Amino acid sequence: MSPVTSSFDLVPPFNVKNDRLYIGESDSVKLAEKYGTPLFVISGDRFEDNVNEYANSFRKLGISKEKFIIAYAAKANTNLSLLRFAKKMGLGCDVSYANELYAAFDSGISPKKIFFNGNAKKQDALLTAIELGVMINVDNLTELNDLTHLTKSGKKARISIRVNPETSVNTDPAIATGVANSKFGLNFKLAEKAYELARSSNLGIEGMNMHLGSQITNLKVFEEGARKLVDFAKYIEKKLGIEFRYLNFGGGLGISYAKSKAEEGKVQDAYKERLLERRPNLYCSISKTDYVRTLTNSCSSIKHDFTLVIEPGRSIVGDAGILLGRVKNVKQANPLQVSLDIGANLVLVSILWKEHNNIVVANKAGREPENVVRFVGNLCYSGDVVSPLYWSMPQMERGDIVAVLDMGAYHWFHACRGNSVELPASVMVYKNKDYLIRERESYEDVFKKDLVVDL
Amino acid sequence: MSPVTSSFDLVPPFNVKNDRLYIGESDSVKLAEKYGTPLFVISGDRFEDNVNEYANSFRKLGISKEKFIIAYAAKANTNLSLLRFAKKMGLGCDVSYANELYAAFDSGISPKKIFFNGNAKKQDALLTAIELGVMINVDNLTELNDLTHLTKSGKKARISIRVNPETSVNTDPAIATGVANSKFGLNFKLAEKAYELARSSNLGIEGMNMHLGSQITNLKVFEEGARKLVDFAKYIEKKLGIEFRYLNFGGGLGISYAKSKAEEGKVQDAYKERLLERRPNLYCSISKTDYVRTLTNSCSSIKHDFTLVIEPGRSIVGDAGILLGRVKNVKQANPLQVSLDIGANLVLVSILWKEHNNIVVANKAGREPENVVRFVGNLCYSGDVVSPLYWSMPQMERGDIVAVLDMGAYHWFHACRGNSVELPASVMVYKNKDYLIRERESYEDVFKKDLVVDL
Numbered sequence: 001m002s003p004v005t006s007s008f009d010l011v012p013p014f015n016v017k018n019d020r021l022y023i024g025e026s027d028s029v030k031l032a033e034k035y036g037t038p039l040f041v042i043s044g045d046r047f048e049d050n051v052n053e054y055a056n057s058f059r060k061l062g063i064s065k066e067k068f069i070i071a072y073a074a075k076a077n078t079n080l081s082l083l084r085f086a087k088k089m090g091l092g093c094d095v096s097y098a099n100e101l102y103a104a105f106d107s108g109i110s111p112k113k114i115f116f117n118g119n120a121k122k123q124d125a126l127l128t129a130i131e132l133g134v135m136i137n138v139d140n141l142t143e144l145n146d147l148t149h150l151t152k153s154g155k156k157a158r159i160s161i162r163v164n165p166e167t168s169v170n171t172d173p174a175i176a177t178g179v180a181n182s183k184f185g186l187n188f189k190l191a192e193k194a195y196e197l198a199r200s201s202n203l204g205i206e207g208m209n210m211h212l213g214s215q216i217t218n219l220k221v222f223e224e225g226a227r228k229l230v231d232f233a234k235y236i237e238k239k240l241g242i243e244f245r246y247l248n249f250g251g252g253l254g255i256s257y258a259k260s261k262a263e264e265g266k267v268q269d270a271y272k273e274r275l276l277e278r279r280p281n282l283y284c285s286i287s288k289t290d291y292v293r294t295l296t297n298s299c300s301s302i303k304h305d306f307t308l309v310i311e312p313g314r315s316i317v318g319d320a321g322i323l324l325g326r327v328k329n330v331k332q333a334n335p336l337q338v339s340l341d342i343g344a345n346l347v348l349v350s351i352l353w354k355e356h357n358n359i360v361v362a363n364k365a366g367r368e369p370e371n372v373v374r375f376v377g378n379l380c381y382s383g384d385v386v387s388p389l390y391w392s393m394p395q396m397e398r399g400d401i402v403a404v405l406d407m408g409a410y411h412w413f414h415a416c417r418g419n420s421v422e423l424p425a426s427v428m429v430y431k432n433k434d435y436l437i438r439e440r441e442s443y444e445d446v447f448k449k450d451l452v453v454d455l
Numbered sequence: 456m457s458p459v460t461s462s463f464d465l466v467p468p469f470n471v472k473n474d475r476l477y478i479g480e481s482d483s484v485k486l487a488e489k490y491g492t493p494l495f496v497i498s499g500d501r502f503e504d505n506v507n508e509y510a511n512s513f514r515k516l517g518i519s520k521e522k523f524i525i526a527y528a529a530k531a532n533t534n535l536s537l538l539r540f541a542k543k544m545g546l547g548c549d550v551s552y553a554n555e556l557y558a559a560f561d562s563g564i565s566p567k568k569i570f571f572n573g574n575a576k577k578q579d580a581l582l583t584a585i586e587l588g589v590m591i592n593v594d595n596l597t598e599l600n601d602l603t604h605l606t607k608s609g610k611k612a613r614i615s616i617r618v619n620p621e622t623s624v625n626t627d628p629a630i631a632t633g634v635a636n637s638k639f640g641l642n643f644k645l646a647e648k649a650y651e652l653a654r655s656s657n658l659g660i661e662g663m664n665m666h667l668g669s670q671i672t673n674l675k676v677f678e679e680g681a682r683k684l685v686d687f688a689k690y691i692e693k694k695l696g697i698e699f700r701y702l703n704f705g706g707g708l709g710i711s712y713a714k715s716k717a718e719e720g721k722v723q724d725a726y727k728e729r730l731l732e733r734r735p736n737l738y739c740s741i742s743k744t745d746y747v748r749t750l751t752n753s754c755s756s757i758k759h760d761f762t763l764v765i766e767p768g769r770s771i772v773g774d775a776g777i778l779l780g781r782v783k784n785v786k787q788a789n790p791l792q793v794s795l796d797i798g799a800n801l802v803l804v805s806i807l808w809k810e811h812n813n814i815v816v817a818n819k820a821g822r823e824p825e826n827v828v829r830f831v832g833n834l835c836y837s838g839d840v841v842s843p844l845y846w847s848m849p850q851m852e853r854g855d856i857v858a859v860l861d862m863g864a865y866h867w868f869h870a871c872r873g874n875s876v877e878l879p880a881s882v883m884v885y886k887n888k889d890y891l892i893r894e895r896e897s898y899e900d901v902f903k904k905d906l907v908v909d910l
Contacts, residue, residue, distance in 0.1 A: 044910055075835045078875050080905040088910065096835035097874035099898050118874075120783035120794040120833035140794075142784035142853065174838025183792055183831040183839070190787065214836065328575035329597035332645065337638055339575040339595075345869075352806065352838065376638040378575035380530045380551035381669065383629025383807065384638070398597065414800075416871040419552035419573075420533050423904070430910050439904045443554050449878070449894045450535040455499055455543065455885050 003335070003372045003390040004270045006360045009259035011319050013045050014405070019366040021403050025432040028324060028362045032401045035425050036440065037326040038342040042077070042408060044085060044430030046320035050288070051089050054312065057292035063308070065090075071115050073251050073313025074100040076409040077321065079426060081437035083107035094251065094311035098125035105132060115248060115311065117162070117211070119183055126150060130157045135246065137162045137209045139185060144194050148201040159198060160207035160248060163191040165228035169213045169221050171254075171281055172354050178212035178225055178250075185210065188232055195236050205242060207309075208233045211250030214314060215353070217284040219294060225249070226298035234302065247299065248309035253291050254284035255318040257356045257406050261285070267356055270389050279356050288315065314409035321408025323347070323424075324362065325386070327400040328378065335372040335390050340402055343377030344384040345418035349410045351383075359387055362401040367394035375402065379418045420446050458790070458827045458845040459725045461815045464714040466774050468500050469860070474821040476858050480887040483779060483817045487856045490880050491895065492781040493797040497532070497863060499540060499885030501775035505743075506544050509767065512747035518763070520545075526570050528706050528768025529555040531864040532776065534881060536892035538562035549706065549766035553580035560587060570664070570703060570766065572617070574638055581605060585612045590701065592617045592664045594640060599649050603656040614653060615662035615703060618646040620683035624668045624676050626709075626736055627809050633667035633680055633705075640665065643687055650691050660697060662764075663688045666705030669769060670808070672739040674749060680704070681753035689757065702754065703764035708746050709739035710773040712811045712861050716740070722811055725844050734811050743770065769864035776863025778802070778879075779817065780841070782855040783833065790827040790845050795857055798832030799839040800873035804865045806838075814842055817856040822849035830857065834873045875901050 008016060013024035021028040023043050032039055051070065058068045071092035074083065078100060084107045086093065092113025093104035098121070104114050111132040116125070119139045126143075127150060129136050135158045138144050147157045164185035169176040177184045186194055191208075198205050212225045226249055233244055257279075258264035264283035271279050295308060325342035350357055359375060361367075369392040377384040386404060415423055422441035427434050463471060468479035476483040478498050487494055506525065513523045526547035529538065533555060539562045541548065547568025548559035553576070559569050566587040571580070574594045581598075582605060584591050590613045593599050602612045619640035624631040632639050641649055646663075653660050667680045681704055688699055712734075713719035719738035726734050750763060780797035805812055814830060816822075824847035832839040841859060870878055877896035882889050 075874050080902055081908040081910065084907065085910050097833070097876055099875035099877070099901055102898055103875065103902060117835065118833065119786075119831065120796060122796075140784055140786045142786070172838075175836050177837050179837075182837050183786075183794070184837070329595055331574075331595045331597070331638075339638070341575060341577075348803075348807075348869075348871075352803075376574065378552070378573065380572065381630050382632050382634075382637050382639070383627075413873055414871050416803075416869045418868055419530050420554035420558065421552055422554070425904075428908070428910065435906075435908045435910065437906055437908055439906060441904060443557055445904070446554055447535055447558060449880075449896060449900070451890075451892055451894060452539065453536040453883070453890045453892055455536065455540050455883065455890065 002270065002273060003392040004267060005369055005392045007259060007263055007358045009263065011046065013043055016365040019364055021360055021362040021365045023429045026429045026434055028403055029401050031427060031434060032324045032326065035427055035436065037324050038346060038424040039324045040407065040412065040424055040426040041322050041324060042082065042317070042426065042428050043320045044428050047085065047317055048089060050316045050320065051091060053288040054292065057289040061293060061296050063296060067307055069113050069307055069309045071113060071309055071311045072316060073311045074104055075413060076313025077317045077412050078103060079437055080107055081428060083109065098122050101125055101129060101134065115309065130155050133158060135160055135206060138194065141190065141194060144197055147203055151202045156202055156204045158204045158206050160209045160246060161186060161191050161194045162209050163188060163229065163232060165210055165225050167212060167221055167225045167228065169216060170218050171213045171216050174353055175214035178210055192236065195240060199240055207244050207246030207248055208236070209248030209250060211311065212252045214252050215254040215281050216252040217254040217281040217286065219286050219290060222291060222294050223298070226295050230298050230302065243304045244306055246307050246309055248311065249295050251311040251313055253286060253288065253312055253315040254281055255315055255406065256284050258282040274388065276388050277354055279354050282356050318409035319406050323404040323407040323411065325402050327396060327398050327402060329398055330396050335374050336396065338373045338375050338396050339378065340375060340386055341378055342386060343379040343418055343421065344386070345379060345416045345421065346411060346424065347386055347404065348414040352414065357387065357407060358405040359391060360403045360405065361394055362403040364394040364400065369393055370395045417446060422446055457725065457728060458847040459722060460824055460847045462714060462718055462813045464718065466501065468498055471820040474819055476815055476817040476820045478884045481884045481889055483858055484856050486882060486889060487779045487781065490882055490891065492779050493801060493879040494779045495862065495867065495879055495881040496777050496779060497537065497881060497883050498775045499883050502540065502772055503544060505771045505775065506546060508743040509747065512744040516748060516751050518751060522762055524568050524762055524764045526568060526764055526766045527771060528766045529559055530868060531768025532772045532867050533558060534892055535562055536883060538564065553577050556580055556584060556589065570764065585610050588613060590615055590661060593649065596645065596649060599652055602658055606657045611657055611659045613659045613661050615664045615701060616641060616646050616649045617664050618643060618684065618687060620665055620680050622667060622676060622680045622683065624671060625673050626668045626671050629808055630669035633665055647691065650695060654695055662699050662701030662703055663691070664703030664705065666766065667707045669707050670709040670736050671707040672709040672736040672741065674741050674745060677746060677749050678753070681750050685753050685757065698759045699761055701762050701764055703766065704750050706766040706768055708741060708743065708767060708770040709736055710770055710861065711739050713737040729844065731843050732809055734809050737811050773864035774861050778859040778862040778866065780857050782851060782853050782857060784853055785851050790829050791851065793828045793830050793851050794833065795830055795841055796833050797841060798834040798873055798876065799841070800834060800871045800876065801866060801879065802841055802859065803869040807869065812842065812862060813860040814846060815858045815860065816849055817858040819849040819855065824848055825850045872901060877901055
């Protein structure tokens with residue numbers, strides 16, 4: 001049994017001072033005391049840095065700001081303040097459901113920069129998208145037919161066809177979308193048909209889009225996908241005699257759940273030793289600049305004006321978020337069992353999508369490890385663990401604050417109430433000030449939609 | 456590629472009439488039209504039948520109604536109307552979190568019949584439990600110590616020690632609780648210490664309890680667990696010179712996700728063929744009578760009066776619930792891809808706990824299969840499928856209503872909002888009348904706790 005240890009190879013502004021985990025100048029332990037636990041904390045500074053890294057990559061390659069759109073993938077972490085924050089930074093928004101569309105619009109993001117994805121869009125959401133002038137990334141022929149009918153008299157729809165380039169994405173099958181068996185988009189043959197149908201209707205063909213998957217850590221996948229998309233776009237442009245105004249390469253750039261190749265190896269060995277499923281893509285060596293350069297290079301043969309769109313989510317918000325929980329008790333067991341007030345209901349993605357989260361004791365961050373422990377949740381089933389690994393940690397006591405790192409992406413997406421627990425609060429820390437951006441639920445909130453009927 | 460077919464071996468009152476799936480005399484298709492989709496439907500009659508089967512088993516064995524408590528495990532499906540319904544049937548309640556405790560009490564269930572479980576209980580919930588006179592199933596020594604302090608001056612706490620008999624439960628590790636590595640309870644050595652400590656304090660030692668796991672399909676597991684519990688209880692009684700008033704054997708009886716051994720084999724082969732994880736326990740041949748007899752037999756050597764407690768959840772509500780969704784579109788693919796307006800956010804347990812759900816086209820239930828399809832959800836990722844299998848189904852069209860069966864247990868527990876989707880409504884059908892027991896969320900509900908802050 002070889003336990004893992006906390007990694008202190010932290011991304012800025014996360015840092016350790018006086019044995020405590022800080023976000024910039026904000027003490028995470030004080031945040032836990034001020035707002036209670038469990039608590040999601042998002043570093044606005046980290047979010048902003050990630051956005052700037054994308055934007056600067058485009059600028060350095062000489063692409064003016066009218067020629068690219070960074071559309072934040074709302075699905076990664078949807079919150080009204082976060083969306084306003086994204087808007088303020090000039091981001092567009094990739095939305096995948098009616099409510100994401102409404103939230104993006106309500107947050108002031110320009111409809112011209114909203115891209116509406118999804119394989120089962122609702123009719124009323126399509127109507128709203130048409131009305132607002134949102135780009136609709138058409139997933140299938142039924143949707144195309146709907147749009148033709150919905151726009152027969154009235155406003156033109158702005159559409160793009162989601163193509164599936166059938167690449168060999170090496171990410172977890174659950175999050176590989178640009179592969180042959182994906183539920184999304186149309187293969188080139190059907191996409192060609194879609195463009196022909198769209199042309200003979202009142203639809204404004206404005207673009208082509210794809211999405212390869214999530215947590216992709218191999219640049220070759222993006223190269224292959226982009227090349228296929230661009231080649232196909234040129235083929236369609238020639239055949240239909242049109243010029244696409246938007247080429248949308250989707251998102252998918254991975255983040256480093258392990259901050260180095262060496263750390264990744266250590267963590268993977270620990271999963272292996274505990275006979276747990278492989279965690280293949282924990283380290284991502286692709287810089288945002290490399291990624292952007294790959295996309296722009298693939299477009300070098302396109303001679304007309306167009307706007308390059310990307311839809312990053314995880315790589316903007318993933319490493320900006322942490323989850324804070326409190327130790328409720330330490331049980332004598334082998335290893336020691338540390339029960340937290342957070343449960344697997346907030347960490348499910350790590351199981352579902354084979355990810356991994358570093359854990360740090362926020363109030364003992366600088367101390368030497370003394371004991372081997374496992375971290376379990378507060379729900380009613382045995383699989384309710386905060387990490388399936390064993391951890392070598394400083395002496396643990398009730399009241400200690402535990403920070404689970406890199407929790408910004410998809411953990412809110414999958415957050416469930418389990419044993420009727422209250423969904424947690426979220427705080428944004430930005431320029432060393434903290435802001436409550438989501439209130440903690442109450443008992444009344446949890447049962448708010450229940451109707452009391454006597455049967 | 457050998458697809459599975461719908462099984463029409465349905466538990467009453469589910470039945471097929473005129474090609475439609477009915478719940479008793481209630482047409483499921485009409486319910487979908489009346490309340491919209493996605494929709495959870497719970498058969499109150501099935502719930503009641505399951506309860507009666509337990510109660511009658513006790514009665515047939517000559518155990519009077521004061522001598523047993525069927526404590527419905529709220530975690531399996533928590534809803535205020537459902538809890539009132541349970542109360543009306545004379546059930547007690549097994550609660551695993553503060554909010555479950557409050558909901559059970561608010562639903563009128565007698566505190567004397569509420570059993571409070573959990574490895575990380577909150578202090579204020581413990582205080583409420585003491586105040587109300589709820590039985591506290593003490594999980595660990597820290598909790599025992601807390602109770603000692605909380606009751607120093609004031610009301611006595613009613614306690615039971617949760618022991619872990621370290622059996623060889625053959626269910627999925629995520630839901631095996633009475634095994635050596637479980638996060639719950641105390642092994643016999645520590646439990647003995649707990650009883651000794653409790654005795655020297657102001658705590659009312661009233662019982663002993665255990666919980667072996669969930670979806671257990673092998674009677675021997677219950678035999679082994681019950682024997683170990685009873686032997687240990689007698690040992691403690693003798694040593695401390697006390698008589699337990701309650702022996703609580705927990706829950707865990709499985710249900711049949713496949714209604715026969717042959718069906719189980721077919722389904723398991725289909726999972727194997729698609730290289731998916733094994734689904735070990737899909738058929739449960741243990742009748743509730745066999746289960747109850749096993750427990751009562753194990754107690755035959757106890758000569759004093761006591762109340763036998765069980766905490767069934769899944770075996771009461773699991774096969775009483777279905778999920779209805781609507782076909783949004785059918786995509787040309789191999790196999791045909793049927794996109795529904797329900798997503799994996801409502802079916803996660805099947806992935807997490809390796810279960811399986813039969814699927815029936817509710818408006819074409821009697822028709823011959825014509826096509827092979829796969830059912831996918833409406834969320835943004837590839838793993839968002841309603842079933843990982845391929846299904847041989849009647850001709851599928853937009854608007855068809857699809858019923859996912861045996862969805863009553865733990866699917867609400869894990870229901871998450873995914874792409875900010877509204878959590879669905881729930882309807883109870885009882886004696887051929889339908890009652891809305893949970894309203895569908897709105898866009899406003901989904902973002903209700905978000906605060907709009909300008910950063």
